[in-house]
Amino acid sequence: MLSLSFFLTFGLVAAETGINAWLRYAPLPSAMSHPTLPASIVALNTSANSPVDTAGLELQKGISSIFGKNLTIASHSSTSASIVVGTVSEYASAYGQSPKTPQLENDGFWLNTTGPSVQILGQNERGALYGAFEYLSMLAQGNFSKVAYASNPAAPVRWVNQWDNLDGSIERGYGGNSIFFTNGLVVNTTDRVSQYARLLASIGINGVVVNNVNANSSLLSPTNVAGLGRLADAFRPYGVQVGISLDFASPTEGLVYGNLSSYDPLDAGVISWWQNVTDTIYRTVPDFAGYLVKADSEGQPGPLTDNRTLADGANLFANALKPHGGILMFRAFVYNDMINETDWKADRANAAVQFFSGLDGKFADNVIIQIKYGPIDFQIREPTSPLFAYLQNTSTAIELEVTQEYLGQQCHLVYLPPLWKTVLDFDLRKNHQPSLVRDIITGKRFNRPLGGSAAVVNVGLNDTWLGSHLSMSNLYAYGRLAWNWAEDPEAILEDWTRLTFSPDPTVIQTITNLSMSSWPAYENYSGNLGIQTLTDILYTHFGPNPASQDGNGWGQWTRADGKTIGMDRTVSNGTGFSGQYPQEIMEMYENITTTPDNLVLWFHHVNYTHQLHSGETVIQHFYNAHYAGAETAQTFPTQWEGLQGKIDAERYNETLFRLTYQAGHSIVWRDAITRFYHNLSGIADSQSRVTHHPWRIEAESMKLEGYMPYTVSPFETASNNTAIVTSSNSTMGTASAVLTFPNGTYDVGVNFYDLLGGQSKFNLNINNDFVGQWTADNVETGRLGHAPSVYLDGHSATRVTFRNVTIKKGDRLEITGTPDGIEPAPLDYVVFLPKGVVD
Template sequence: MAGYLVKADSEGQPGPDTYNRTLAQGANLFARALQPHGGVLMFRAFVYDDNLNESDWKADRAKAAVEYFKDLDGQFDDNVVVQIKYGPIDFQVREPTSPLFSNLFHTNTAIELEVSQEYLGQQCHLVYLPPLWKTVLDFDLRVNKKPSVVQDIISGERFNRSLGGWAAVVNVGTNKTWLGSHLSMSNLYAYGRLAWNPTVDSEQILEEWTRLTFGQNEIIMNEIIAMSMDSWPAYENYTGNLGIQTLTDILYTHYGPNPATQDNNGWGQWTRADHLSVGMDRTVWNGTGYTGQYPDEVAQIYESLETTPDDLVLWFHHVPWTYRLKSGETVIQHFYNAHYAGADTAQGFISQWESLEGLIDGERYEAVRTRLVYQAGHAIVWRDAINNFYYNMTGIPDEAGRVGHHPWRIEAESMALDGYQTYAVSPFEAASNLTAIVTMSNSTVGTAKTILEVPSGTYDIGVNYYDLYGGQSRWTLSVNDKAVGEWLGDMDHHSLGHTPSIYLDGHSASRITFRDVKIQHSDELKIVGQPNGVEPAPVDYVVLLPPGVID
């Protein structure tokens, strides 16, 4: 071992403060034991109060790192490296650069990145992370009005420090792909590559990794690069954009959508959203004062609504939903448009990958395709959940008429039910029309039927359902009693591997699609659900999509 990693005084765990010591004293306790052996102590700056009062307009978890560490600058021993998350909250889909990098002049610092995608799809969603990391690594904090790029600060160069460094949270496990997903391995490769040379371009790294992993075929390389480079912008679009953070469930699995969990608790990842306005006011003049933690040149940009970039506007400012961005869109219309655009991009990943069939070995081809199909369905879950949540909150309609309007859907609760009953899903936005169906007991087979009042033709039939932890239900879909397909609710044992859920919610929501099904007007469609364990064969809706139509 070269040293130790220590996290202290955070999330209810004891640390130096418990024993009436400063964080520097706590770090130095370990550092001095390591020093004779040439050891280094990595001391995490992820320290904050998790019981903040949301009614206090000036309370702000994002200020914690500077508040805890700035006054200790110079008190850490020379073999201590303070390890700083790239943003001030917690590995969100977009955060401003942590201001702590610009507040420690006499302390060794390292950047902490995350490969494991805790809030970013947990490897079930393709999200190539280096473009996100580069927004921080390449950021110039302009300390004392001089060039102060983050990558030069963590190397020790900018403030003439003896040590610096990089760290990453990585969930390498026993899966033979290491991270569960073949394509997610590009993030682990890129982390090491950037740590060696942070000036390398994200796309160049991706090209290197693709050649090393999938060979020299230019067709393969071009498609994987195109998908991967589009993946972070797409994920940001269909989850949380404009700097509002990833609107995942922060109280449960950090995976699926649940925007209400951001607020009304002490964790401090607040959106401060109501029917009139949204966003954290972090200005000095009227808000939490967070902008004042940056050097003057950067602070001035973020202090002003006019100069704050659109992609961080809700991080720094509290604005009406009708506020017009630099793009010309209102905030709420941007939400609607971005969530549709992001989900549409995710649908395209499937055809992009399928164009490589026969060029990639069957095992890897099918493993990646399975995840991309799942991601496409879950992106629609995300899109609808966030759009419906904020439409319900604001009452402001989508100018394009999409939100709440799905002409190709058949709600499960509107079908003729036998052995099934309706179920009010919570959170409400995790279900189409707020409602799903579940079997009446864990031993009752459920049947849902409907007559298809659609033009005759060929359709893709999608079924949105819920795959819970603790059971493996089985469903069969048929048209005129001719089986179209069947599937198993096996996400708790499936190779996807994200944190499972025991509830009907945004984490367990999923979709299966059967392609090119020939339908005649007035055909009967039937779903039969066989429950298993605690999983009551839940179904949300059925969608019939003509060629080229996205739900």
């Protein structure tokens, strides 16, 4: 229990960049009663680069930083009270007796603080390191409890997948360039890699695939294989094994080890080619983790090209890895990206089970099928993939994302573990028996030897790692959950907040409130009732564009028309997807009366006037939810402002900027989605909010000099369909209007567009008095890392707000815009918000 005097000591704090994340080891206040610590550290293996040696050094560093106490490190047993860290067998050898510990599984550890010495003993050296991080986490949070417990991981595979490209770019990366690659090669300097290894080890991650699943075969060149050795050397002291993604067609690309005419997985030459590659890698990286393969999906080559099965393709690599103890992670993300929307029975969601049909039990025992949590692709809400229940004789892993590809791209706060838990805790009821997804992926349900998880984690060179300080909670929580899937996301979040920011109760409560409301808010203003995230699936996957879902071969359809909406995935009348589930689950989803409201449009095609269990119609729920979600987002910056002075200025200001951006962009989302379906359905909002904005001044209605109207596409991403742009890219524009609002104090918001390829400048004046200025430079300066747009659309639309502006009726508003590059200083509208009003 932390004393009140502890919390009264918080004051000004030094600036931090975020580079240390949750491993800051911030000093505890002197007013707090510190525990009596052992006098030294005994690391039972001080061989350079061993995880036990790393554990000893980490304990020394952490205790010095937290308590200001420097402990010596010894490599042998001591008669004095010590923090002893090592493996169970190392302890028995050093002390001449086996410790009294419960049975530990691979990577598990025993932590005992009840005696004069602290025991941190791992089943293996990696486990000892995990135990050291656990102990330091307790101390850093002011938890000095006397404990004695064993902790074992839920599953043997706890990996992250990087989507880094050899040129240094990162697919769906929002935190800077790659820490692994540059200019086609593995980096020479690995300091940043070691820092990342430390973060991963601290949350129990034991494997990292360093390159994009859309792989480049030049990674297999001798120069880059040597580079993989450097990466492995940086990860090894932290117990993290390196793996790579493969291009299935590499044997035909002539870059390394000879050029073949085929990549047929049953061809003897191809088999020999891959065995040669694998043996070569293991000579450089003896503890190489294995391969990740994406095949026969989104235009990628694979075994189906040669009329072979997916099992044939997976086993090709698994057999090459098996002599070395490596694992083959084979992605279940297999589908045809040119399916026919005119076919009522066509359904991308059916693909995984269809492609893996008949293959259960035919994969080698070192193959793990890596399955995305839902049947489509990292959407805001999806039903659990039925493939988890289908593969009973094959090891599986769940694929999650930390990188927020469809979910705000780190520019929107979305704490993801509550979303993940909807899948992990889902009971598939296979054979009418309890079949929680978390028990399937750990091997418990179907008695599989392997299994676990992988998360797409696109860290970059930005000091915040992911581009956003708050988004790092998703990485921390992923590791904690991968170790124990039954953990509570809110409790994990509170631990992360103490470690990352402060143990101040106000800080913990505020960040908890923000984060726990963030996923429901984002779901509300981006896409609800199971309709998927209504983003632009053809372009950046960031802003709103509901029309992009339909009329293409990607299969993320809504099937919306003027009267109806939703996919019919029933067996009786639709695509048959519900029939892929075990019987009890199939029956629940087949019947609209037992389908949860939050998935009704995933499974059923209904009228907009269909009444939900809540009593609302579908269309009115859309209106209400989008307004509610955006209203919640408006509270994010004001909640955060309550932490000023409790968090260092650098992280406070950077986070406030992103939360303010999210509040503005949530309005863009809200308006785009509600206007689109209002236009499509012709059904009015019962509360008369949609298209009704009494506090706005449309830019095109203002007096324009050097500006001209511009019809925006898609139409719903501009208020009243229209914005204004300068008449040339070298001419300043002015937009002015006489204010008709009542006298008072307002928050003034200006919606504009921030395009890639220019940094326009704006000034806002009232009666020639300066109110504020801004530059549309979020993309070019890296303040926001989302995928940029060169168009006026939902991705580039944003808002700037000036607080507490006093006006009188009849005042003259004037905005001047100076274009830059291809960006013509575009403006959408100005809004004057009285206190308490959400536009």
